[in-house]
Amino acid sequence: MEGFTPVPALIGGLMIGAAAALLLWLNGRIAGVSGIAWGLIARPREDSGWRLAFLGGLVLGALLYRLASGDAVMPNIEASWAAVLLGGILVGFGTQLSGGCTSGHGVCGIARLSPRSAAATLTFMASAMITVFVARHVFGA
């Protein structure tokens, strides 16, 4: 548990929850990133303003953090180019098939007390943990 950062994790989590609450109370929308992004790709001419604003906001928020923290934290992508390509395809395919990702099922769906979202969350958590176990401890990557 050497990397455990409970305080920033809690503060960041509260911010994510507040963002989901805002989008629901103001716009009546679920803060599910895969669904918001897919709507933009599939129906670019229809209702795309708020989707673009939300996704742009994600990047802007990260940019503000980067400026404020003076590049204290950089994302570290250890995966190879091939793994990034395959991983991206699986994440895109899987979230469309199951209708949600970590934000839509994991935060908003569970907040709605949806058994469907709870089942999806348990499944992708378990499958991701198995994948990391196999990659790191079976193949020793």
Next chain:
Amino acid sequence: MERVLAALGAGVLFGLGLCVSGMVNPAKVLAFLDIAGAWDPSLIVVMGGALLVALPAYRLAMGRARPLFAERFAWPTASVIDGRLIAGAALFGIGWGLVGFCPGPAIASFAFGLPKSFLFAAAMAGGAAFARLTLANHRERVAASA
């Protein structure tokens, strides 16, 4: 216009939260998923913190007729737990475990200008489009055989 601004505000807050919590960093997410390694439980605290706000916020909204800036709440209609849900979630989990990115952090990470972020997002869009095509073909076949 107010809907666009509200979405922008929510997006900025979400993006900041992903950075403050460290979830924009795939290495930190993988450290959570690696239960047999030097386990970092931070992600579960992030989800807990998010639910601490989202649970009561959703409960409150469910008792109301409409949101402030729209005609109605766009509540999800699907409730069935079927093979498609479980298979999709399982495939998503494999991709998440391979890289440490899920859709939110992958898009937020554009701010750091890492080429692998953009490849991941492009691959995600391709995978999503392929899923939609597959589902549409499947529906056609089902309709034709009915």
